[in-house]
Amino acid sequence: MFATTVGRTLVAAATALALTGAQQPGTPVVGRGDRLYPAVGDPGYDATAYDIWFGYRGPGRPLDAVTRIRARAVTALDGLQLDFTGARVSSVLVxxxxxxxxxxxxxxLVTPWRHIRAREPMSITITHTSDPHGLPGDGGWIRTPDGLAMGNQPESAHRVFPCNDHPSDKARFTFRITAPNGVTVVANGLPRGAPRVTPGGTTWTYRTAHPMATELAQVSIGRSAVLRHTGPEGLPLRDVVAVADRDRLAATLALTAGQISWMEAQVGRYPFETYGILDVDTTTGYELETQTLSLFERRILLAPERLAAPLMVHELSHQWFGDSVTPATWSDLWLNEGHATWYEWRYRAEKKYGPTLEQQARSAYQRDAAIRRLAGPPARPVPATRGQLSIFRDNVYSGGALALYALRQEIGDAAFRRLERAWVTVHRDGNASTAxxxxxxxxIAGRDLSGFLRAWLYGTTTPPMPGHPRWRQGVPPVKHA
Structure with a gap:
């Protein structure tokens, strides 16, 4: 277990040293300069890997934790900053x-024992707790009747573990979780060997094969069943459900393999090593595209297929748009949500679960002007004012999808499909912006579309829809929670 290899004598020494000295009080606290979340992240280094151990002792108790970060300095450093809140830190090693x-x-704020040169690798080991209780506000650990899950979007991973909590700094992750025997643990990626069982508990290890943004981390702890299936071309699928839900969710979960095939026909091969759905018995108010394991409220999975299936495709499509190709800044969120809404619209129409694609686009067009006034254009949303989740509004969902519909109308379906495939291929495992x-x-279109797209993505008014000169504004917007 990683917690025992840190070196308990060094931990004790580090604790004593930390209590007697730290960075100077005047050290400025800087972020990565994101327009919507300027305070998070440190541009002075890039994290390359996280190795995180959690010790879960049961409901109502903080988790013991050790987070080891491998990173590379971008500039010369005499100090560095990690995002972290709400829990105890007992030691830091560099x-x-x-x-x-x-x-x-x-x-x-961390002051290393030595000067770190630009481009030099380093490792940072933080021994801390991770407390699911007593943190007001949005995000972080989600408490369930039998354990925990994570909901870290947009910038709440640092409520769970120390990190560079901005989507532009993706890294590979290893999770090691020790829990009481009889509790099931699942995390992003695939297991690394069988769980190690001792009289004191079981340790589960998972590792991602691809880099991941901190907001997409997922750990499920509970008395769950793991249902294993096979998807297209042998892709391993695993769903994590309450034992009592195995039978009643079976038909809904069986849709996933066909939905992956449908998405692959649109944009190309699934980008990760596994996929599945995490069933949580709680009301979060959202579903979440955590990488390789999308989180769903049980009430959504129990809904009729015509309602549940398009939302399943929405989160699945995020594995390409948002997870594999991650936004460079939070102002680029429409690239995630607009694309996911677009494929949700397409799937709903093709499977005849609801209105046609044109009907869905026209409804969004009628609301768009009012939405822009309320929340800003898709690529320049108004900053969050009611808590961090308030950037997730209709302007980035239906407004983003509407911009994609307009682009398809302008360049034709064949060029649009080439663009979508090229986008997820060129930027796979990386970050990309609206520009x-x-x-x-x-x-892809072979002509200058910058004026056309900037009007749709940054304009304060809704442009005319190509091919639909009779479409008009006028329906009040749907408010997002």
């Missing part, structure tokens, strides 16, 4: 030696 640290708001999307669209 390259195996004690470092001074201090807490300031939602930041952990990148506009540039690729121009290249």
């Amino acid at each position: 390259d195996g030696r004690p470092a001074r640290f201090a807490r300031r708001g939602e930041r952990l 990148d999307f506009i540039a690729l669209a121009c290249r």
Whole structure:
């Protein structure tokens, strides 16, 4: 177990040192400069890998934890900052030696024992707790009747573990979770060997094969059943459900393999090593595309197929749009939600679960002007004002999908499909921006579309819809929670 290999003598020494010195009080707290979430992230280093151990002792108790981050300095560093809040930090090591640290708001300020040169690799090991209780606000651990899950979007991973909590800094993850015997643990990626069972508990290890943004991390702890299936071309599928839900969710979960095939026909091969659905018996108010294991409220999975299936495709499509190709900034969120809504519309129409594609687009068009006034255009949303989740509004969902519909009307279906496939291929496992999307669209179409797309993505008014001169505004917007 990783917790025992950190070196308990060093931990004790680091704790004593940390209590006696830290970064100077005047050290500025800086973020990565995101327009919507300027305070998160540190641009001075790039995380390359997280190795996280959690010790779960049961409901109502903080988890013991050790987070080891492998990183590379972008600039020369005498200090660095991690996003972290709401739990106790007992020690910090840099390259195996004690470092001074201090807490300031939602930041952990670390002073390494040595100067770190630009482009130099380093490792940071933080021994801490992770507390699912007593954190007001949105995100982080989700408490369920029999355990925990994660809901870290948009920037709440640092409520669970120390990190560089911005989607532009993707890294590979290893999770090691020790839980009481009889409890099932599942995390992003695939298992690394069989769980290790001892009289004191079972340790489960999972590792991602592809880099992941911190907001997409997922750990499920509970008395669950893991249902294993095979998807297209042998893709391993696993669903995590309450034992009592195995039979009543079977028909809904059986849709996943066909939905993956449908998405692959649209944009190409599924981008990760596994996929599945996590069934949580709680009301979060959202479903979440956590990488390789999408979180769903049980009430959604129990809904009639015509309602549940399009939402399943919405989260599945995020594995391409948002997870594999991750936004460079949170202002690029429409690239996630607009695409997921677009494929939700397409799937609903093709499977005859509801209105046609044109009907869905026209309904969105009628609401779009009012939505822009309320929440901003798709690629320049108004900053969150009612909590961090309030950037998830109709302007990035239906407004983003509407911009894609307009682009398809402008360049034709064949060019649009080439663009979509090129987008997820060129930027696979990376980050991309709205400017990148506009540039690729121009290249695929063979003409300058920048003015056309900027009007749809940044304009304060809704442009005319190509091919539909009679479409008009006028229906009040649907408010997003």
